[in-house]
Amino acid sequence: MKRYSIALLPGDGIGQEVVPAACKVLESACAARGVSIEFTTYDWGSEHYFRSGVMMPVDALDRLRRHDAILLGAVGHPDIPDHITLNGLLLPIRRGFDLYANVRPACLYEGVKCPLAGYAPGSIDMVVVRENTEGEYTQAGGFLYHHLPAEVAVQTSIFTRAGIERVVRFAFDLARRRRRHVTSITKSNAQGYGMVLWDRVFREVAADYPDVATGSLLVDAAAMDFVRRPSSFDVVVASNLFGDILSDLSAIVTGSIGLAPSANLDPSRKSPSLFEPVHGSAPDIAGHNSANPMATVLAAAMMMEHLGQSEVAAAMETAVRDTLKKGAPLTRDLGGSSSTLEVAAVLASRAA
Numbered sequence: 001m002k003r004y005s006i007a008l009l010p011g012d013g014i015g016q017e018v019v020p021a022a023c024k025v026l027e028s029a030c031a032a033r034g035v036s037i038e039f040t041t042y043d044w045g046s047e048h049y050f051r052s053g054v055m056m057p058v059d060a061l062d063r064l065r066r067h068d069a070i071l072l073g074a075v076g077h078p079d080i081p082d083h084i085t086l087n088g089l090l091l092p093i094r095r096g097f098d099l100y101a102n103v104r105p106a107c108l109y110e111g112v113k114c115p116l117a118g119y120a121p122g123s124i125d126m127v128v129v130r131e132n133t134e135g136e137y138t139q140a141g142g143f144l145y146h147h148l149p150a151e152v153a154v155q156t157s158i159f160t161r162a163g164i165e166r167v168v169r170f171a172f173d174l175a176r177r178r179r180r181h182v183t184s185i186t187k188s189n190a191q192g193y194g195m196v197l198w199d200r201v202f203r204e205v206a207a208d209y210p211d212v213a214t215g216s217l218l219v220d221a222a223a224m225d226f227v228r229r230p231s232s233f234d235v236v237v238a239s240n241l242f243g244d245i246l247s248d249l250s251a252i253v254t255g256s257i258g259l260a261p262s263a264n265l266d267p268s269r270k271s272p273s274l275f276e277p278v279h280g281s282a283p284d285i286a287g288h289n290s291a292n293p294m295a296t297v298l299a300a301a302m303m304m305e306h307l308g309q310s311e312v313a314a315a316m317e318t319a320v321r322d323t324l325k326k327g328a329p330l331t332r333d334l335g336g337s338s339s340t341l342e343v344a345a346v347l348a349s350r351a352a
Helices: 015-031 046-052 060-064 082-096 161-176 194-206 219-228 240-253 294-306 310-326 340-351
Strands: 002-011 035-041 069-074 101-107 125-131 135-144 152-158 181-186 213-218 235-238 261-265 273-277
Touching: 002 015, 015 035, 015 069, 015 294, 015 310, 015 340, 046 082, 060 082, 069 294, 082 135, 101 161, 101 240, 125 161, 125 240, 135 240, 161 181, 161 194, 161 235, 181 194, 181 219, 181 240, 194 213, 213 219, 219 235, 219 240, 235 240, 261 294, 273 294, 294 310, 294 340, 310 340
Parallel strands: 002 035, 002 069, 069 273, 125 235, 181 213, 181 235
Antiparallel strands: 101 125, 101 261, 135 152, 261 273
């Protein structure tokens, strides 16, 4: 029997609800296929910050490194500034484990109402590949005259040839397994250094993939086309900031951010990769047992695919697809009235 060690970081808000729900589905799918899962839960996040002044302990990465993969729920609390929660937990894991490829699929499933007119199930099926360790989120810079009237903030984006090339190659390799089209998102008309380098490296890498069609869009035009013609996209590759924003938009045009999973990957597999739903901690509904667990279930399915358990992953995704197609049970974001636990129970049964 194949065994896997999974680190659980439920984190904050609805993360505390959707991670246990997804684990029920994962356990059911694994048990039916002779796969053993061992979970280790770490109570890091905002409550840990309130107790200790840090989001996670100093040896957090050493402890996580012992696992095969990490499943994260959400990070964020209304009483803690977002830059503290993000830079205290999620970003150090992404950078510490060099999880440079953030993969965010968006598919219009049957049974889900698209907010755009005229799109049939399956007609929107894209993946946003986001550079995950540098670019606009590098946190290079600082304050001068801090908290004084003449205060200055310097925020520097850092783009490296190596960082751009590896994520662009990842996108092209992914496109070869899909519909063989990659769209690069840029803003080189206004950002004349980092984005110009991005464009140049993209063209150089594209020359090594003559079987893959390419396109390049300025980010503002891309945002319009995500709404105007989302079915035209296959694989989209973008910088840290642009990929972050556009992947949220792709989730909304396919029906709900509650259906959007993501993977933070180390393609070299030297470190454990991290999987999470795209949605945040949603403090307004936390504790109400009403959050949609499907994004976390789909993230766990991506995790099992990454670990080589494609049958388990397929069973979990099929359970989600079948539930959406049947139209029940669904949470409020999808027009239903079922609870998180009710949805998880049905998904677990259908994944078995």
